[in-house]
Amino acid sequence: MQPLIINLKGKKVVIAGGGRIAARKAKVLDAEEAEITFVSPAFSEEVLELARKKGYLLISRKAHTSDFQEAFLVILATNDREANKTLVRSLPPYQLSCVVDEGGEGNVTFPATVRRGHLQVAVTSNGASPKLTRKLKQELEQQFEQSWEPYTEFLAQSRELIKHLQIPLQEKNELLLELLDERYRLDKKARQGKWNKLQYL
Numbered sequence: 209m210q211p212l213i214i215n216l217k218g219k220k221v222v223i224a225g226g227g228r229i230a231a232r233k234a235k236v237l238d239a240e241e242a243e244i245t246f247v248s249p250a251f252s253e254e255v256l257e258l259a260r261k262k263g264y265l266l267i268s269r270k271a272h273t274s275d276f277q278e279a280f281l282v283i284l285a286t287n288d289r290e291a292n293k294t295l296v297r298s299l300p301p302y303q304l305s306c307v308v309d310e311g312g313e314g315n316v317t318f319p320a321t322v323r324r325g326h327l328q329v330a331v332t333s334n335g336a337s338p339k340l341t342r343k344l345k346q347e348l349e350q351q352f353e354q355s356w357e358p359y360t361e362f363l364a365q366s367r368e369l370i371k372h373l374q375i376p377l378q379e380k381n382e383l384l385l386e387l388l389d390e391r392y393r394l395d396k397k398a399r400q401g402k403w404n405k406l407q408y409l
Protein backbone atom coordinates (compact mmCIF):
# COMPACT_ATOMS: atom_id res chain seq x y z
CA MET A 209 0.00 0.00 0.00
CA GLN A 210 1.25 3.44 -0.94
CA PRO A 211 0.35 6.55 1.10
CA LEU A 212 -0.79 9.45 -1.11
CA ILE A 213 -1.46 12.98 0.15
CA ILE A 214 -4.83 13.79 -1.32
CA ASN A 215 -6.69 17.08 -1.71
CA LEU A 216 -10.36 16.55 -0.83
CA LYS A 217 -11.44 20.18 -0.95
CA GLY A 218 -14.80 20.43 -2.71
CA LYS A 219 -14.80 16.70 -3.51
CA LYS A 220 -18.02 14.77 -3.09
CA VAL A 221 -17.80 12.09 -0.42
CA VAL A 222 -20.74 9.76 0.22
CA ILE A 223 -20.86 7.97 3.57
CA ALA A 224 -23.16 4.97 4.00
CA GLY A 225 -23.97 4.81 7.71
CA GLY A 226 -24.73 7.40 10.35
CA GLY A 227 -23.16 6.02 13.51
CA ARG A 228 -19.97 6.47 15.52
CA ILE A 229 -17.50 5.56 12.78
CA ALA A 230 -19.38 7.53 10.10
CA ALA A 231 -19.12 10.56 12.40
CA ARG A 232 -15.40 10.02 13.02
CA LYS A 233 -14.60 9.79 9.31
CA ALA A 234 -16.88 12.76 8.57
CA LYS A 235 -15.02 14.99 11.06
CA VAL A 236 -11.73 14.33 9.28
CA LEU A 237 -13.32 14.93 5.86
CA ASP A 238 -15.11 18.05 7.07
CA ALA A 239 -11.77 19.51 8.20
CA GLU A 240 -10.56 18.91 4.62
CA GLU A 241 -13.57 20.83 3.26
CA ALA A 242 -15.05 17.85 1.40
CA GLU A 243 -18.73 17.90 0.38
CA ILE A 244 -20.32 15.15 2.45
CA THR A 245 -23.57 13.22 1.91
CA PHE A 246 -24.76 10.68 4.49
CA VAL A 247 -27.09 7.82 3.57
CA SER A 248 -28.48 5.83 6.48
CA PRO A 249 -31.83 4.78 8.02
CA ALA A 250 -30.70 6.38 11.33
CA PHE A 251 -28.22 9.10 12.31
CA SER A 252 -26.40 9.73 15.57
CA GLU A 253 -26.64 13.12 17.31
CA GLU A 254 -23.06 13.83 16.27
CA VAL A 255 -23.84 13.28 12.57
CA LEU A 256 -27.06 15.30 12.79
CA GLU A 257 -25.25 18.21 14.40
CA LEU A 258 -22.40 18.25 11.88
CA ALA A 259 -24.86 18.03 8.96
CA ARG A 260 -26.98 20.83 10.40
CA LYS A 261 -23.99 23.09 11.00
CA LYS A 262 -22.40 22.52 7.57
CA GLY A 263 -25.48 21.95 5.44
CA TYR A 264 -24.49 18.38 4.52
CA LEU A 265 -27.14 16.26 2.83
CA LEU A 266 -28.81 13.48 4.85
CA ILE A 267 -30.65 10.73 2.98
CA SER A 268 -32.75 8.73 5.44
CA ARG A 269 -32.83 5.18 4.10
CA LYS A 270 -30.56 2.24 3.42
CA ALA A 271 -27.77 2.98 0.94
CA HIS A 272 -28.10 1.97 -2.74
CA THR A 273 -25.34 1.70 -5.33
CA SER A 274 -26.82 4.67 -7.20
CA ASP A 275 -26.10 6.93 -4.19
CA PHE A 276 -22.38 6.78 -5.01
CA GLN A 277 -22.57 7.70 -8.70
CA GLU A 278 -20.93 11.12 -8.46
CA ALA A 279 -18.71 10.38 -5.47
CA PHE A 280 -14.96 10.89 -5.54
CA LEU A 281 -14.69 8.86 -2.32
CA VAL A 282 -17.13 6.35 -0.83
CA ILE A 283 -17.06 5.39 2.85
CA LEU A 284 -18.93 2.21 3.73
CA ALA A 285 -19.53 2.64 7.45
CA THR A 286 -22.72 0.69 8.06
CA ASN A 287 -22.78 -1.95 10.80
CA ASP A 288 -24.19 -4.44 8.27
CA ARG A 289 -21.37 -6.64 6.94
CA GLU A 290 -23.39 -7.91 3.96
CA ALA A 291 -24.44 -4.38 2.97
CA ASN A 292 -20.85 -3.05 3.07
CA LYS A 293 -19.63 -6.03 1.07
CA THR A 294 -22.34 -5.85 -1.61
CA LEU A 295 -22.01 -2.08 -1.97
CA VAL A 296 -18.23 -2.07 -2.36
CA ARG A 297 -18.43 -4.79 -5.00
CA SER A 298 -20.83 -2.68 -7.05
CA LEU A 299 -18.44 0.29 -7.32
CA PRO A 300 -16.40 0.96 -10.48
CA PRO A 301 -12.67 0.25 -10.03
CA TYR A 302 -11.68 3.93 -10.45
CA GLN A 303 -13.71 5.10 -7.46
CA LEU A 304 -12.00 5.50 -4.08
CA SER A 305 -13.59 3.36 -1.37
CA CYS A 306 -13.03 2.75 2.34
CA VAL A 307 -14.73 -0.22 4.02
CA VAL A 308 -14.57 0.38 7.75
CA ASP A 309 -15.26 -3.15 8.95
CA GLU A 310 -13.10 -4.98 6.39
CA GLY A 311 -10.27 -2.71 5.28
CA GLY A 312 -9.01 -5.06 2.54
CA GLU A 313 -12.26 -4.88 0.57
CA GLY A 314 -11.81 -1.20 -0.31
CA ASN A 315 -8.85 0.57 -1.92
CA VAL A 316 -8.34 3.27 0.75
CA THR A 317 -7.74 3.19 4.51
CA PHE A 318 -7.38 6.11 6.88
CA PRO A 319 -4.13 6.54 8.78
CA ALA A 320 -3.90 8.17 12.20
CA THR A 321 -2.33 11.60 11.76
CA VAL A 322 -0.44 14.14 13.84
CA ARG A 323 -0.37 17.64 12.38
CA ARG A 324 1.97 20.45 13.32
CA GLY A 325 1.77 23.35 10.89
CA HIS A 326 2.99 22.13 7.52
CA LEU A 327 4.25 18.88 9.00
CA GLN A 328 1.99 15.88 8.98
CA VAL A 329 3.00 12.45 10.25
CA ALA A 330 0.67 9.61 9.31
CA VAL A 331 0.73 6.13 10.81
CA THR A 332 -0.81 2.96 9.47
CA SER A 333 -0.48 -0.69 10.37
CA ASN A 334 -2.17 -1.72 7.11
CA GLY A 335 -5.15 -2.90 9.16
CA ALA A 336 -3.00 -5.22 11.29
CA SER A 337 -3.53 -3.33 14.54
CA PRO A 338 -5.50 -0.07 14.78
CA LYS A 339 -4.63 -0.14 18.49
CA LEU A 340 -0.90 -0.03 17.69
CA THR A 341 -1.57 2.82 15.23
CA ARG A 342 -3.32 4.76 17.95
CA LYS A 343 -0.54 4.13 20.47
CA LEU A 344 2.14 5.30 18.03
CA LYS A 345 0.08 8.40 17.28
CA GLN A 346 0.06 9.27 20.98
CA GLU A 347 3.83 8.83 21.15
CA LEU A 348 4.29 11.05 18.08
CA GLU A 349 2.08 13.72 19.67
CA GLN A 350 4.61 13.89 22.52
CA GLN A 351 7.64 13.82 20.23
CA PHE A 352 6.37 16.54 17.88
CA GLU A 353 5.33 19.18 20.39
CA GLN A 354 3.98 22.61 19.50
CA SER A 355 7.36 24.14 18.52
CA TRP A 356 7.06 22.35 15.18
CA GLU A 357 4.16 24.56 14.14
CA PRO A 358 5.91 27.94 13.88
CA TYR A 359 9.09 26.16 12.78
CA THR A 360 7.49 24.56 9.71
CA GLU A 361 5.92 27.93 8.85
CA PHE A 362 9.41 29.50 9.08
CA LEU A 363 10.81 26.73 6.85
CA ALA A 364 8.09 27.25 4.23
CA GLN A 365 8.56 31.02 4.09
CA SER A 366 12.36 30.83 4.10
CA ARG A 367 12.38 28.25 1.32
CA GLU A 368 10.13 30.42 -0.82
CA LEU A 369 12.52 33.35 -0.31
CA ILE A 370 15.69 31.28 -0.92
CA LYS A 371 14.23 29.72 -4.07
CA HIS A 372 14.00 33.14 -5.71
CA LEU A 373 17.47 34.41 -4.72
CA GLN A 374 19.95 35.11 -7.52
CA ILE A 375 22.70 32.88 -6.08
CA PRO A 376 24.22 29.54 -7.20
CA LEU A 377 22.15 26.41 -6.54
CA GLN A 378 24.78 24.99 -4.21
CA GLU A 379 24.54 28.04 -1.97
CA LYS A 380 20.76 27.71 -1.92
CA ASN A 381 21.08 24.11 -0.80
CA GLU A 382 23.53 25.07 1.94
CA LEU A 383 21.14 27.73 3.22
CA LEU A 384 18.22 25.28 3.19
CA LEU A 385 20.27 22.68 5.06
CA GLU A 386 21.32 25.16 7.70
CA LEU A 387 17.67 25.86 8.53
CA LEU A 388 17.41 22.29 9.83
CA ASP A 389 19.56 23.24 12.84
CA GLU A 390 17.54 22.60 16.03
CA ARG A 391 18.03 26.13 17.31
CA TYR A 392 15.70 27.50 14.62
CA ARG A 393 12.93 25.27 15.92
CA LEU A 394 13.57 25.96 19.55
CA ASP A 395 14.37 29.67 19.47
CA LYS A 396 12.07 32.28 17.98
CA LYS A 397 14.83 34.91 18.08
CA ALA A 398 17.16 32.68 16.04
CA ARG A 399 14.41 32.39 13.42
CA GLN A 400 13.83 36.12 13.39
CA GLY A 401 17.56 36.83 13.05
CA LYS A 402 17.94 34.36 10.20
CA TRP A 403 14.87 35.72 8.44
CA ASN A 404 16.27 39.26 8.63
CA LYS A 405 19.62 38.11 7.20
CA LEU A 406 17.92 36.28 4.33
CA GLN A 407 16.20 39.52 3.26
CA TYR A 408 19.59 41.07 2.47
CA LEU A 409 21.07 38.26 0.39
Ligand SMILES: C[C@@]1(CC(=O)O)C2=NC(=C\c3[nH]c(c(CCC(=O)O)c3CC(=O)O)Cc3[nH]c(c(CC(=O)O)c3CCC(=O)O)/C=C3\N/C(=C\2)[C@@H](CCC(=O)O)[C@]3(C)CC(=O)O)/[C@H]1CCC(=O)O
Nearest residue numbers: 308309310311317318319320332333334335336338339341
Ligand atom coordinates in the same frame (compact mmCIF):
# COMPACT_ATOMS: atom_id res chain seq x y z
C1 LIG B 1 -6.31 5.05 12.56
C2 LIG B 1 -7.83 5.13 12.59
C3 LIG B 1 -8.23 6.32 11.75
C4 LIG B 1 -9.70 6.60 11.56
O1 LIG B 1 -10.58 5.81 11.88
O2 LIG B 1 -9.96 7.68 11.03
C5 LIG B 1 -8.36 3.78 12.11
N1 LIG B 1 -8.90 3.10 13.10
C6 LIG B 1 -8.91 3.81 14.25
C7 LIG B 1 -9.38 3.33 15.47
C8 LIG B 1 -9.96 2.05 15.78
N2 LIG B 1 -10.20 1.07 14.90
C9 LIG B 1 -10.78 0.00 15.56
C10 LIG B 1 -10.94 0.34 16.93
C11 LIG B 1 -11.57 -0.55 18.01
C12 LIG B 1 -10.54 -1.26 18.81
C13 LIG B 1 -9.82 -2.36 18.07
O3 LIG B 1 -10.44 -3.31 17.59
O4 LIG B 1 -8.59 -2.28 18.01
C14 LIG B 1 -10.39 1.62 17.06
C15 LIG B 1 -10.27 2.44 18.31
C16 LIG B 1 -11.47 3.33 18.48
O5 LIG B 1 -12.43 3.27 17.70
O6 LIG B 1 -11.46 4.08 19.45
C17 LIG B 1 -11.21 -1.30 15.03
C18 LIG B 1 -11.17 -1.58 13.59
N3 LIG B 1 -10.61 -0.81 12.64
C19 LIG B 1 -10.77 -1.43 11.42
C20 LIG B 1 -11.51 -2.61 11.62
C21 LIG B 1 -11.97 -3.55 10.52
C22 LIG B 1 -10.86 -4.33 9.94
O7 LIG B 1 -10.28 -5.11 10.68
O8 LIG B 1 -10.58 -4.15 8.76
C23 LIG B 1 -11.75 -2.73 13.00
C24 LIG B 1 -12.44 -3.82 13.75
C25 LIG B 1 -13.93 -3.54 13.72
C26 LIG B 1 -14.73 -4.64 14.33
O9 LIG B 1 -14.47 -5.79 14.00
O10 LIG B 1 -15.61 -4.31 15.13
C27 LIG B 1 -10.30 -0.96 10.17
C28 LIG B 1 -9.58 0.20 9.92
N4 LIG B 1 -9.29 1.18 10.85
C29 LIG B 1 -8.44 2.07 10.28
C30 LIG B 1 -8.13 3.31 10.82
C31 LIG B 1 -7.92 1.56 8.99
C32 LIG B 1 -6.57 0.85 9.25
C33 LIG B 1 -5.55 1.74 9.96
C34 LIG B 1 -4.42 0.97 10.56
O11 LIG B 1 -4.45 -0.20 10.76
O12 LIG B 1 -3.43 1.61 10.87
C35 LIG B 1 -9.00 0.53 8.59
C36 LIG B 1 -8.47 -0.69 7.85
C37 LIG B 1 -10.04 1.14 7.64
C38 LIG B 1 -10.47 2.55 8.01
O13 LIG B 1 -11.36 2.68 8.88
O14 LIG B 1 -9.94 3.51 7.40
C39 LIG B 1 -8.43 5.19 14.03
C40 LIG B 1 -7.50 5.76 15.11
C41 LIG B 1 -7.81 7.24 15.18
C42 LIG B 1 -7.00 7.99 16.15
O15 LIG B 1 -6.84 7.62 17.31
O16 LIG B 1 -6.56 9.05 15.71
Ligand SMILES: NC(=O)c1ccc[n+]([C@@H]2O[C@H](COP(=O)([O-])OP(=O)(O)OC[C@H]3O[C@@H](n4cnc5c(N)ncnc54)[C@H](O)[C@@H]3O)[C@@H](O)[C@H]2O)c1
Nearest residue numbers: 225226227228229230248250270271286287288291308309
Ligand atom coordinates in the same frame (compact mmCIF):
# COMPACT_ATOMS: atom_id res chain seq x y z
N1 LIG C 1 -12.70 1.45 10.96
C1 LIG C 1 -12.72 1.62 12.25
O1 LIG C 1 -11.91 2.37 12.77
C2 LIG C 1 -13.72 0.89 13.09
C3 LIG C 1 -13.64 0.99 14.47
C4 LIG C 1 -14.61 0.33 15.24
C5 LIG C 1 -15.61 -0.39 14.61
N2 LIG C 1 -15.65 -0.46 13.24
C6 LIG C 1 -16.76 -1.18 12.51
O2 LIG C 1 -17.47 -0.15 11.79
C7 LIG C 1 -18.86 -0.51 11.67
C8 LIG C 1 -19.74 0.66 12.09
O3 LIG C 1 -19.49 0.95 13.44
P1 LIG C 1 -20.29 2.09 14.23
O4 LIG C 1 -19.73 2.11 15.59
O5 LIG C 1 -20.32 3.33 13.42
O6 LIG C 1 -21.77 1.43 14.26
P2 LIG C 1 -23.13 2.15 14.64
O7 LIG C 1 -24.07 1.09 15.06
O8 LIG C 1 -22.88 3.31 15.53
O9 LIG C 1 -23.64 2.76 13.25
C9 LIG C 1 -24.04 1.98 12.17
C10 LIG C 1 -24.84 2.87 11.22
O10 LIG C 1 -25.08 2.17 10.01
C11 LIG C 1 -26.43 2.41 9.61
N3 LIG C 1 -26.84 1.37 8.66
C12 LIG C 1 -27.16 0.08 8.91
N4 LIG C 1 -27.45 -0.55 7.74
C13 LIG C 1 -27.31 0.37 6.75
C14 LIG C 1 -27.46 0.31 5.33
N5 LIG C 1 -27.81 -0.81 4.68
N6 LIG C 1 -27.23 1.45 4.62
C15 LIG C 1 -26.85 2.60 5.25
N7 LIG C 1 -26.70 2.69 6.59
C16 LIG C 1 -26.93 1.59 7.33
C17 LIG C 1 -27.18 2.44 10.92
O11 LIG C 1 -28.43 3.08 10.78
C18 LIG C 1 -26.21 3.24 11.78
O12 LIG C 1 -26.40 4.63 11.57
C19 LIG C 1 -19.05 -1.74 12.54
O13 LIG C 1 -19.16 -2.84 11.67
C20 LIG C 1 -17.81 -1.82 13.38
O14 LIG C 1 -17.46 -3.15 13.63
C21 LIG C 1 -14.74 0.16 12.47
